Amino acid sequence: MSAPFATAGHPATPVAIPSALAILVLALLLSIQPVTTDLYLPALPALTRSLGSSVSVAQLTLSGLLLAFGCSQLVWGPLSDRFGRRPILLAGLSIYTVASIGSALAPNMSLLILWRVAQGAAMGSVVMCARAIVRDLYTPLEGARAMSKALTGLGIVACVCAPLGGLLAEWLGWRASLSALTVYAVATLTLVALRLPETLVHRNPRALQPRTLVATWLQVLRTPTFWAFSLQTTATYGGLFSFLASSSFVFIDVLGLSRTQYGGAMASVCVAYFAGTFLCRRLLARFGLKRSVAIAGGLSLAGGTLMALVAFLGWHHPVALLLPFALFMLAHGVHQPCGQSGAVGPFPQAAGVASALNGFMMMLAAFGIGAWLGLRLDGTVWPLVNGIWFWSLVLAVISWTLVQKFGDPVERA
Template sequence: MSPTTILWLISGSLMLQPLSTDLYLASLPHLATDFGVTPAAVQQTLSLFVIGFGVAQLISGPLSDRFGRRPVLLGGQGLYIAASIACALAPTLSLLVAMRFVQAIGCCTAVVVARALVRDAYAPADGARMLAKASSLLALAPLIGPVLGSYLQVGFGWRAAFVFHALFCFVLLGTTWWLLRETNALPNPQATRIGPLLSTYCRIASADFFWAWMLPGALSYAAIFVFISGSSFVLIDVLGVPTEYYGYCFAFGVSGYLAGTIVCRRLLARLGLARTLSVGVSLSLFSGLLFAAVALAGVHHWWVVLLCQFLTMGAHGINFPCAQSGAVAPFPREAGAAAGLLGFFTMLAALLTGTWVGVSHDGTIKPLALTSATLGVMLFASAWAMRRQRLASA
């Protein structure tokens, strides 16, 4: 496969995740109204997705190490299509939440195989650059997705978002079937055996250089998940932004992510993997503290949310390509397992964050701002504490 083919296949697979979470964000307040439940209950459609996404990576990663990237990726895409159709037809919130869990299993399989595929084909620094390029294309999904989702909600209701999920993945499935060639040259027959699998996970999780990359990456994703899970309630219900305009607000924030991925590619060439991550975590800290300071000063306006979302997502565009490549690179034979473990901890951080955002919502922007600041401090502190391990492994 050519680098261009790999780039587009990786980008399409990674796009499933932001499309799955961002496309229906404008529908969250309307789901609460339609089903007659609280915002915290509606948050379960995100929380169960995150749980399914995180846990399934511990399985789909080793499956791709054992049976190859291609069959596992195709199977995950097929499951995603079926679950998306079931979400669109769900008559109750409970069934919708259950099908979101299944949808997450298919989605995570695509993402973890894409990360492992990069490790198959590239050295660490080259892999980070490829992931940064893919992230630039990936940014199209959260840029366009919320805008499209807002109009789908206004025109057709919340079910339309899940119909779009199914159609997008159907096209991706056909493209994968046609273009993807197997990249796992040395399948590991022991990869899915319980004993060796647990041993592999313990060995990866006990490596301090894995944590040196994984922890900042997971906390960086948690920082943007503050906005993914809470911005629609704050902007639409608290600050009075019309539903049809919410997508543009979210897209502005995501444009920061796109800018961050571009900056990441330039910084990698000049500073290398470890020091590029240091730049990103510093920006995360600044963004979180700025949000808290402005909110506590009594400035409650939509532009405050948008500005801080732009900066936080820009930092994530720098942080996450570095974290993904750095965490997986030391494990060439267990790239799927390492990618799966990275994804598990990332989704665990997002789950805790999303749950807290739903519970702490009090009709103002202060809980969102304080949560953002707390994660910014945690992210910077974790990166600073483990800087020597990253420098040694980069």
């Protein structure tokens, strides 16, 4: 691991975190998002029926969670710049643990949605701090490499989550899938409490003052590099979320897969993402940040277009749809580490705020997608296919234009 670097006027004091531990902690923190979504997706149709709810209302257990996840980061970000990453992580993981227990015991859909919203708000602190920690410890290019390693760990976790969620739902019912989140939360909380030191060398005592907060937000939002990479990460997450929010209904209710088979299908998607994180490191070493994103944009467009072509030709079979989406997910493994590192790269003294705004944009898009899908799921594959195709087009345009023009992070005090 590279030592933390000095910023203008702020000589950094090295943070004593072994490289392996840093990557492990980052992987676990970032993985809380797929754990929270992928473990319960195979059980979503079953819990919808069990609680006597409609599909559109059940979608709020996902879209509501993600909206809370995005909005909460706007609060957690400045708090972490003021008080440090460690206390915010400990608070968020503790709240998440309580909300996980509440979700598993919820007697009706309304309470389940409320507990899932609380989970999302707590999850915001965890993922936001993980992205900010990358900026605390690494330069932007090194951060992209470190993020890709951590996201490789996320890929492993995600590969396990979907099949495990399917098996738990099949054998023990949907509440078991939600109960597994508590185990993950307690394990991660224990590791952070015992092993992770504070990574923010210079806290900002004025970070929560309204004038400072507004000035920091404006500084971030006026930076073209932030917009280029944030729109890139939003577009690639839009394609992924279109799949997450609709795939259980399409693959189980429309195409006839069992919950266990659906878990296997999700695992295959995670394998493609896992491979993409390795591809990311190869591309970065050979081509640098901007060209790597451009190449990934072409892969994204190819995957979305091939999926639309397969559906248009009438090949409505799980494998026929999964193969082109695997290409999209291969590119996703490049887009996410590059985009998340690039979005916070210009802001070494405001990484929490930049990370929060980036996360908010992604989750705002996810909420809109979830609401749209809740009204469009019609017993066909087309809502899933059209969503992914649309975002692949948007992603390619952003990767080939905005990122190429504004993708060289310039540090700002």
